Amino acid sequence: xxxxxxxxxxxxxxxxxxxxxxLAQITMGSxxxxxxxxxxxxxxxxxxxxxxxxxxxxxxxxxxIAQRYPxxxxxxxxxxxxxxxxxxxxxxxxRQVAREQYKSLRQLPPEKKDEVRQRWQEYQSLPPxxxxxxxxxxxxxxxxxxxARSPAPATxxxxARSPAPxxxxxxxxxxxxxxxxxx
Numbered sequence: 001x002x003x004x005x006x007x008x009x010x011x012x013x014x015x016x017x018x019x020x021x022x023l024a025q026i027t028m029g030s031x032x033x034x035x036x037x038x039x040x041x042x043x044x045x046x047x048x049x050x051x052x053x054x055x056x057x058x059x060x061x062x063x064x065i066a067q068r069y070p071x072x073x074x075x076x077x078x079x080x081x082x083x084x085x086x087x088x089x090x091x092x093x094x095r096q097v098a099r100e101q102y103k104s105l106r107q108l109p110p111e112k113k114d115e116v117r118q119r120w121q122e123y124q125s126l127p128p129x130x131x132x133x134x135x136x137x138x139x140x141x142x143x144x145x146x147x148a149r150s151p152a153p154a155t156x157x158x159x160a161r162s163p164a165p166x167x168x169x170x171x172x173x174x175x176x177x178x179x180x181x182x183x
Contacts, residue, residue: 001092039066040063040067043069044063046085113183
């Protein structure tokens with residue numbers, strides 16, 4: 001009798017502790033800005049204004065990048081910083097569009113991904129004034145129900161005929177190297 005009462009008490013204590021343990025685990029997986037290390041804060045500074053709005057998975061992804069950051073080449077560090085700044089400047093609607101574009105691009109077959117990557121590189125090689133002109137034009141509606149929108153014209157010459165929709169920066173590492181992609 002005493003044994004079963006003691007077992008019941010232990011069970012009640014364990015159950016009472018579970019919610020706080022789960023809460024502690026969520027907090028550890030989703031740290032507030034003040035809980036980051038000084039190095040993480042320095043690397044992730046462009047994300048500071050939105051840090052509290054990020055979900056736990058994204059926070060962990062960015063913390064992982066911040067921890068690998070000192071070992072990255074200077075050009076890779078610069079690229080990461082630029083991506084964070086670009087992302088931080090987007091409105092919530094632009095971020096949602098970027099996430100949707102990323103998801104649709106991930107579902108493309110490899111040959112289509114290569115085509116999109118090539119067209120994006122061609123777009124990036126255009127003079128800034130031509131890119132601004134293309135970005136200011138309304139996006140053409142995709143032809144056909146399953147047509148995927150590509151981020152850039154097929155050729156620089158084709159840019160005047162077939163403008164690309166304005167591109168947003170890739171969502172949190174979408175266009176990063178495999179070493180920084182943690183999705």
